[in-house]
Amino acid sequence: RGREAAADLRRAAELSAACEGARTPLLRFSEGAEPLTPREREVASLAAQGLSSNEIAGRLFLSTRTVDNHLQSTYAKLGIRGRRELHLPTDPIVGRS
Structure with a gap:
């Protein structure tokens, strides 16, 4: 919920x-x-810009699975279902410290 x-x-x-x-x-x-971690904010920002998990993984030197885990954690914390509901970091929820 x-x-x-x-x-x-x-x-x-x-x-x-x-x-x-x-x-x-x-x-x-x-x-x-529970606020997003700095890495969750970074991954969410890139996903909101339209990058795929593979592209994010390559850019941040992470595995695709790790990127997907960060996204799932972000979705749970923000109460959203997926990338289409992410907003750029200027959104007060994603940009929260």
């Missing part, structure tokens, strides 16, 4: 921003969402 969780997290962030700095235990909990 990662996709639903990611959508809920985005909606919570929007509502929190509208509340001008309100702090509640639930809002503090939502800040702990």
Whole structure:
């Protein structure tokens, strides 16, 4: 249910921003969402640009399987199903540190 969780997290962030700095235990909990690792962000960025897993693997000196594992982890964290739903790193979800 990662996709639903990611959508809920985005909606919570929007509502929190509208509340001008309100702090509640639930809002503090939502800040702990698992961010992407630097490598996951790098792989996701290249995939969002249209590179295949083989091309990403060659560019980053990784195996294709490792690239696919990073993508699967990224999809789970972002609550998406695949490459078509990835956005470039300017997206606040993918670009998160």
